[in-house]
Amino acid sequence: MSTTGTGEAASGTGAVEMEGAALAFGDRTLWSGLDLRVEPGEFVAVLGPNGSGKTTLLKVLLGLQALSAGTVRVAGTAPGKGNHRVGYVPQQRAMDQQLTLRGRDLVGLGLDGDRWGTGLRGMRARRRKVDEAVESVGATSYASSPVGVLSGGEQQRLRVAQALIGEPDLLLCDEPLASLDLTHQRTVTELIERRRRETGTAVLFVTHEINPVLPHVDRVLYLVGGRFLIGTPSEVMTSETLTELYGAPVEVVRVGGQIHVAGAQSALCEDTVHHHEHDHTEPV
Amino acid sequence: MDKLFDVELTARLLQLDFVLMALGAAAVLGLVAGALGPLIVMRRMSFAVHGTAELAFTGAAAALLLGIGVSYGALAGAVIAALLLGLLGGRESERDSVIGVILSFGLGLGVLLLWFYDGRSSNKFGILVGQIVAIEQQDLELLVGSAVVVLIVLAVIYRPLLFATVDPAVAVARGVPVRWLSPLFAVLVGVATALGVQIVGALLVVALMVTPAAAAARVTSSPWRATVLAVVFAEAAALGGIVLSLAPGAPVSFFVTAISFTIYLVCRVIAYLRGRQRSLRDLSGSDSPRAAVRPS
Ligand SMILES: Nc1ncnc2c1ncn2[C@@H]1O[C@H](COP(=O)(O)OP(=O)(O)O)[C@@H](O)[C@H]1O
Ligand SMILES: [Mg+2]
Numbered sequence: 001m002s003t004t005g006t007g008e009a010a011s012g013t014g015a016v017e018m019e020g021a022a023l024a025f026g027d028r029t030l031w032s033g034l035d036l037r038v039e040p041g042e043f044v045a046v047l048g049p050n051g052s053g054k055t056t057l058l059k060v061l062l063g064l065q066a067l068s069a070g071t072v073r074v075a076g077t078a079p080g081k082g083n084h085r086v087g088y089v090p091q092q093r094a095m096d097q098q099l100t101l102r103g104r105d106l107v108g109l110g111l112d113g114d115r116w117g118t119g120l121r122g123m124r125a126r127r128r129k130v131d132e133a134v135e136s137v138g139a140t141s142y143a144s145s146p147v148g149v150l151s152g153g154e155q156q157r158l159r160v161a162q163a164l165i166g167e168p169d170l171l172l173c174d175e176p177l178a179s180l181d182l183t184h185q186r187t188v189t190e191l192i193e194r195r196r197r198e199t200g201t202a203v204l205f206v207t208h209e210i211n212p213v214l215p216h217v218d219r220v221l222y223l224v225g226g227r228f229l230i231g232t233p234s235e236v237m238t239s240e241t242l243t244e245l246y247g248a249p250v251e252v253v254r255v256g257g258q259i260h261v262a263g264a265q266s267a268l269c270e271d272t273v274h275h276h277e278h279d280h281t282e283p284v
Numbered sequence: 285m286d287k288l289f290d291v292e293l294t295a296r297l298l299q300l301d302f303v304l305m306a307l308g309a310a311a312v313l314g315l316v317a318g319a320l321g322p323l324i325v326m327r328r329m330s331f332a333v334h335g336t337a338e339l340a341f342t343g344a345a346a347a348l349l350l351g352i353g354v355s356y357g358a359l360a361g362a363v364i365a366a367l368l369l370g371l372l373g374g375r376e377s378e379r380d381s382v383i384g385v386i387l388s389f390g391l392g393l394g395v396l397l398l399w400f401y402d403g404r405s406s407n408k409f410g411i412l413v414g415q416i417v418a419i420e421q422q423d424l425e426l427l428v429g430s431a432v433v434v435l436i437v438l439a440v441i442y443r444p445l446l447f448a449t450v451d452p453a454v455a456v457a458r459g460v461p462v463r464w465l466s467p468l469f470a471v472l473v474g475v476a477t478a479l480g481v482q483i484v485g486a487l488l489v490v491a492l493m494v495t496p497a498a499a500a501a502r503v504t505s506s507p508w509r510a511t512v513l514a515v516v517f518a519e520a521a522a523l524g525g526i527v528l529s530l531a532p533g534a535p536v537s538f539f540v541t542a543i544s545f546t547i548y549l550v551c552r553v554i555a556y557l558r559g560r561q562r563s564l565r566d567l568s569g570s571d572s573p574r575a576a577v578r579p580s
Contacts, residue, residue: 062456062457064456064457080459083457083458083459084458084459086457086458088454088457088458090453090454090457093453095450095451096326096450098325098326098501099326099450099505100322100325100326100500100501100504100505100506100507100510101326101450101505101507102505102506105450105506105507106450106451109443109446109447109450109451109454109455110454110458112443113443113444113446113447113451113455113458113460114443114444114447114455114458114459114460115443115444116440116441116443116444117439117440117443118439118440118442119443144505145505146505147450159454162454166458
């Protein structure tokens with residue numbers, strides 16, 4: 001990868017370039033024919049019901065999952081090759097209660113957890129950076145508690161700090177707002193938005209709820225049952241387009257600058273039987 | 285009973301060469317065991333340590349029979365065990381039973397090998413429960429050499445290893461080579477185990493490799509502090525055990541495990557008292573809006 005750390009890749013190189021990308025497990029196709037180009041500094045929200053392949057899309061971009069067809073490049077190279085420039089907020093899962101690890105240690109791993117050697121030099125600068133990152137997500141009061149005993153929302157804020165402290169050029173967030181209350185949803189969203197504005201970090205933001213990020217979203221990728229739509233929120237989030245995408249009546253209501261999608265859940269009832277949970281194991 | 289704590293006799297024995305040699309070996313082992321311990325505990329490898337130690341016993345028994353140094357036999361056995369466990373026990377769900385399978389076969393094989401051996405029977409007993417008095421100059425050299433290698437490798441891989449241990453999903457995403465860090469760590473643990481087998485014996489290695497770290501984890505949640513504490517606890521158990529065993533001439537293993545166990549109990553009590561203090565403070569109208577630690 002030819003980045004200089006400024007976040008701006010060489011001209012013509014997108015943060016993410018996918019062409020004709022398809023992914024299938026056995027005879028089940030998650031999505032196919034996906035052309036997606038994300039520019040540096042662009043904020044793309046990824047929406048869709050459970051099991052539509054949002055997490056798997058991020059795995060592809062991390063180089064943890066190969067495509068069945070098509071090509072993918074991240075910052076101009078094969079995915080997985082420049083992962084220290086990619087920040088990742090994984091979909092929430094409980095952490096082991098017994099871990100000998102404080103919140104601040106989790107954040108610190110995002111800074112230099114992938115480096116070899118002792119890292120004893122520069123400890124002071126490291127401590128300051130970790131303190132700042134912890135502070136920025138409002139986690140100072142519990143940063144010294146064991147991570148295993150923190151609530152889901154508290155862990156989630158630490159994870160955002162962990163992803164941002166590495167100063168990524170591409171940020172992949174898998175439902176980072178889940179289990180956060182409205183105040184903290186705003187804190188986290190604004191942090192990510194600031195990173196994007198100030199350093200041109202591209203953001204792929206998987207979410208169930210578009211409203212908390214709506215003011216920042218440039219484009220929406222909407223995945224439903226093997227089909228998808230890409231466009232600006234005003235293009236994608238209309239009754240006509242979503243009805244066509246779901247293949248069932250869906251009503252999009254706009255109230256006070258917010259978008260509410262009605263009928264999407266029931267439209268999916270017959271479709272959600274075999275993917276009710278995202279508890280498949282990580283490829284470790 | 286006053287034989288148990290005869291200070292004068294202990295002081296005199298402490299000047300003997302073989303005692304000093306034993307203390308040197310124990311100090312080295314304590315350092316390595318304490319350094320690896322917290323990661324062993326977090327990776328849930330206590331049973332793997334036990335299994336590896338049994339195979340170190342098999343290797344030592346084979347070495348005894350063949351007339352090569354017991355240290356080399358133990359080392360070979362433990363490293364083979366670590367590789368086997370790494371290869372066969374990749375899946376979490378399978379690891380436990382694979383260790384049981386390998387452990388029992390190795391132990392059985394070792395018993396057969398010892399049956400063939402018709403040298404001094406104290407040697408046989410020694411590799412099961414420790415034979416600190418038998419540490420010789422060349423053993424000590426091998427011990428120090430392997431310990432240095434283990435510590436250097438650990439220092440180099442420490443951060444990625446910790447990352448892969450506590451947060452595998454993100455570690456993988458950041459390009460940490462989780463796949464080969466696990467077997468590499470297993471080999472480090474194997475080497476350390478082989479060292480331990482010669483001092484406290486195959487059956488008791490866990491007292492130095494696991495107990496000190498488990499105790500440390502009770503009183504701190506900082507990985508760095510836990511490592512320092514585990515080293516201190518392991519040294520206390522290993523060195524203290526030898527010193528206490530001198531005057532009565534009783535088995536070292538008892539004292540090592542007893543000290544180690546006592547430290548563990550004390551740490552649990554401290555953790556309990558702290559937890560109670562905290563919940564009392566929270567109950568009596570705490571100033572902080574949230575409890576620092578929730579009940580599990
Ligand atoms: N490695 C895999 N092998 C087989 N099926 C998988 C694999 N990974 C994911 N899936 C399936 O792909 C579907 C999409 O999963 P996921 O990407 O987690 O959906 P989402 O994040 O949109 O809820 C799920 O039904 C899941 O079971
Ligand atoms: Mg998902």
